[in-house]
Amino acid sequence: MTMLQENSAKVDTGVETMSMAAALNRALADELAADDCVVVFGEDVGALGGVFRVTDGLTGQFGEKRCFDTPVAESGIVGTAVGMAMNGLRPIVEMQFDAFAYPAFEQVVSHVAKMGNRTRGAVRLPIVIRIPYAGGIGGVEHHCDSSEAYYAHTPGLTVVAPSTPQDAYSLLREAIRFPDPVVFLEPKKLYWAKGPVDTSSTAEIGKARVIREGTDATLVAYGTSVPIALEAADAAAAEGRSLQVVDLRTLSPYDDATIDAAVRSTGRAVVIAEAPGFASMASEIAARISERCFSWLEAPVRRVTGFDIPFAPPRLEHFYLPDVDRVLDAVDSLNWDS
Amino acid sequence: MSHRQLLPRDVPVQLINADGKADSDDVYLAASPTALTDGYRSLVVSRRINDQCYALVRQGRLAVYPSSYGQEACQVAAVSVLDDGDWLFPTYRDSVSLMLRGIAPADALTLLRGDWHCGYNPHEFRVAPQSTPLATQLIHAVGFAHAAVLKGEPTVVMALCGDGATSEGDFHEAMNFAAVFHLPVVFFVQNNRFAISVPFSKQSAAESLAHKAAGYGMPGEQVDGNDLAALLAVLGIAVDRARSGGGPTLVEAHTYRMQAHTNADDDTRYRDSGEVQAWAARDPLVRLRKYLRGKNALDDAEETAFAAEADEIATTLRDALNTDVQPDAGELFRHVYATSTPQLDEQWASLQGELERSEDGAKS
Numbered sequence: 287m288t289m290l291q292e293n294s295a296k297v298d299t300g301v302e303t304m305s306m307a308a309a310l311n312r313a314l315a316d317e318l319a320a321d322d323c324v325v326v327f328g329e330d331v332g333a334l335g336g337v338f339r340v341t342d343g344l345t346g347q348f349g350e351k352r353c354f355d356t357p358v359a360e361s362g363i364v365g366t367a368v369g370m371a372m373n374g375l376r377p378i379v380e381m382q383f384d385a386f387a388y389p390a391f392e393q394v395v396s397h398v399a400k401m402g403n404r405t406r407g408a409v410r411l412p413i414v415i416r417i418p419y420a421g422g423i424g425g426v427e428h429h430c431d432s433s434e435a436y437y438a439h440t441p442g443l444t445v446v447a448p449s450t451p452q453d454a455y456s457l458l459r460e461a462i463r464f465p466d467p468v469v470f471l472e473p474k475k476l477y478w479a480k481g482p483v484d485t486s487s488t489a490e491i492g493k494a495r496v497i498r499e500g501t502d503a504t505l506v507a508y509g510t511s512v513p514i515a516l517e518a519a520d521a522a523a524a525e526g527r528s529l530q531v532v533d534l535r536t537l538s539p540y541d542d543a544t545i546d547a548a549v550r551s552t553g554r555a556v557v558i559a560e561a562p563g564f565a566s567m568a569s570e571i572a573a574r575i576s577e578r579c580f581s582w583l584e585a586p587v588r589r590v591t592g593f594d595i596p597f598a599p600p601r602l603e604h605f606y607l608p609d610v611d612r613v614l615d616a617v618d619s620l621n622w623d624s
Numbered sequence: 625m626s627h628r629q630l631l632p633r634d635v636p637v638q639l640i641n642a643d644g645k646a647d648s649d650d651v652y653l654a655a656s657p658t659a660l661t662d663g664y665r666s667l668v669v670s671r672r673i674n675d676q677c678y679a680l681v682r683q684g685r686l687a688v689y690p691s692s693y694g695q696e697a698c699q700v701a702a703v704s705v706l707d708d709g710d711w712l713f714p715t716y717r718d719s720v721s722l723m724l725r726g727i728a729p730a731d732a733l734t735l736l737r738g739d740w741h742c743g744y745n746p747h748e749f750r751v752a753p754q755s756t757p758l759a760t761q762l763i764h765a766v767g768f769a770h771a772a773v774l775k776g777e778p779t780v781v782m783a784l785c786g787d788g789a790t791s792e793g794d795f796h797e798a799m800n801f802a803a804v805f806h807l808p809v810v811f812f813v814q815n816n817r818f819a820i821s822v823p824f825s826k827q828s829a830a831e832s833l834a835h836k837a838a839g840y841g842m843p844g845e846q847v848d849g850n851d852l853a854a855l856l857a858v859l860g861i862a863v864d865r866a867r868s869g870g871g872p873t874l875v876e877a878h879t880y881r882m883q884a885h886t887n888a889d890d891d892t893r894y895r896d897s898g899e900v901q902a903w904a905a906r907d908p909l910v911r912l913r914k915y916l917r918g919k920n921a922l923d924d925a926e927e928t929a930f931a932a933e934a935d936e937i938a939t940t941l942r943d944a945l946n947t948d949v950q951p952d953a954g955e956l957f958r959h960v961y962a963t964s965t966p967q968l969d970e971q972w973a974s975l976q977g978e979l980e981r982s983e984d985g986a987k988s
């Protein structure tokens with residue numbers, strides 16, 4: 287039994303309460319057990335179990351051929367995953383931190399994303415690139431970055447960012463079985479947040495979900511911004527305003543249908559994301575809503591994002607990250623008198 | 625093995641010199657005259673392919689052609705030493721190797737013609753797509769070999785690159801990974817003295833790239849890249865070592881790019897014709913021909929037959945490239961994901977609408 291599994295508490299319903307890190311660990315273990323072609327590798331993923339312990343116990347349980355440490359070489363890790371996938375394996379690689387994944391960026395953009403297209407579908411790369419992403423943990427420089435737009439901008443990649451242990455579990459299992467490469471962004475600050483996980487439940491990549499009903503405005507969020515959206519909705523409710531919350535869950539491909547329906551039902555929208563707002567995922571979401579829901583809108587779509595600055599140092603992080611007040615201010619500005 | 629045992633020779637291995645005379649060697653043996661005659665045939669075909677592609681670029685039938693003229697012995701040897709189940713990870717300059725591996729010339733040239741990014745199914749020929757980003761494919765080769773080991777398959781992987789590519793970080797990562805995991809990869813550097821316009825002296829301060837191998841813990845060897853016999857011997861031993869569990873090898877071939885980097889490049893701006901002429905005297909075809917003729921292993925009839933075969937391939941190539949194939953716009957959207965996305969479906973529908981309107985004449 288791994289440390290993470292010990293930490294998870296069994297409850298009567300067959301659903302267990304566990305942290306997101308434990309849920310990810312369980313998903314990896316379940317897929318390693320289900321399919322001999324699955325291999326997990328990266329820096330410190332073996333004996334240490336990863337710096338966030340997401341791979342804890344996997345080497346012990348499945349052996350060094352299935353979960354192994356590599357040299358410190360991000361390009362090499364992703365590039366070897368390309369070759370392995372070409373030769374029939376299903377590699378899951380761990381990038382240690384978002385801001386240390388950039389040496390692999392060429393491999394991701396030039397090869398991982400393009401191989402299927404380049405070979406007219408003859409070579410598909412079922413690779414999962416797991417990246418701990420975003421801030422909120424007080425990390426020093428290069429340990430926090432919100433890099434999702436780079437990946438979402440790249441055709442050929444599927445980009446997933448769960449916000450709950452349940453989705454983390456289900457979406458990671460789905461990602462591992464997915465025929466195409468998936469960049470799986472794990473919100474660092476939610477690694478230790480606990481929630482129920484039903485290991486028989488599945489989640490579909492590419493589907494957003496309304497996670498809180500509301501009638502006055504729609505908050506669109508993903509990953510680290512989901513808890514902020516929920517908190518803001520609670521605070522607004524106390525003031526008599528009913529906010530709906532949609533969790534994107536998959537950034538690319540983007541679920542227009544769910545978002546359109548949600549926004550049209552309320553006529554107002556605020557997009558929340560912690561990455562710098564300029565040329566960002568939030569910009570894309572806002573633009574799509576404006577294009578597709580214009581005649582339903584009572585007010586321009588607002589974005590609440592990080593500033594257009596390099597990620598803030600730990601002691602200034604709270605100035606940088608979107609918070610409930612900023613969200614509520616944006617909601618207040620949505621043309622309520624019209 | 626001590627690092628001294630991993631070191632290459634100070635002088636590149638050569639079995640047949642530029643005059644077509646054999647050098648004796650106590651480690652590497654020249655293949656039989658019959659095998660070398662077969663190699664000569666491939667050289668003749670390869671040279672003809674290079675000449676034909678050069679012409680096709682001038683006629684506007686190929687968008688671009690990175691020629692391997694002068695490097696044909698490397699192209700032939702890289703493929704000759706492989707078994708059918710082995711894999712080749714080539715670069716943009718290695719089109720001739722692709723064809724020698726059985727890929728139809730027109731399919732091998734799809735990339736350079738501009739029809740599509742890769743014109744063949746890699747699994748069918750066990751040839752990865754030609755890589756244009758430098759050195760990136762070396763890591764794929766390593767991963768491929770690693771998977772083969774994990775699956776218990778006897779596959780050897782031949783990874784090709786140029787001297788310029790050895791300056792890239794991925795070259796280092798690939799060597800290191802392969803050595804650490806003891807993988808069946810042969811790294812084969814065709815040192816043709818130039819990276820576009822930049823001479824080797826500005827690429828590396830090392831006299832020999834093969835010496836780098838020892839630093840990673842793998843054997844290295846340097847070889848005369850215009851001597852097919854030496855190439856076959858050195859690469860053959862490296863492949864045998866890889867297949868028998870002996871791990872990776874780095875082989876550096878000293879050769880020369882006789883033509884410009886591509887048609888887009890003017891090589892008179894960075895090198896003088898004297899240098900080019902000096903290398904012409906070491907031509908891989910000429911010396912092997914002299915050697916085989918000296919051994920009576922090649923006669924006029926065979927030469928005529930080889931030339932005819934080369935002609936035939938050149939004609940096929942020309943015909944295929946002179947045929948206008950209408951590219952299929954739907955392909956732009958079809959292969960991006962295994963299952964398409966709503967956004968791509970929408971975008972394809974909108975492009976189809978545009979195309980239909982333009983057929984109606986409504987759109988200019």
Ligand SMILES: Cc1ncc(C[n+]2csc(CCOP(=O)(O)OP(=O)(O)O)c2C)c(N)n1
Nearest residue numbers: 717756757758786787788789816818819820
């Ligand atoms: C990562 C990367 N940087 C730059 C280029 C542009 N480029 C194309 S070929 C080339 C020179 C490569 O020289 P070398 O590796 O010696 O191979 P050769 O062309 O001589 O076969 C350069 C710089 C590239 N293809 N990829």
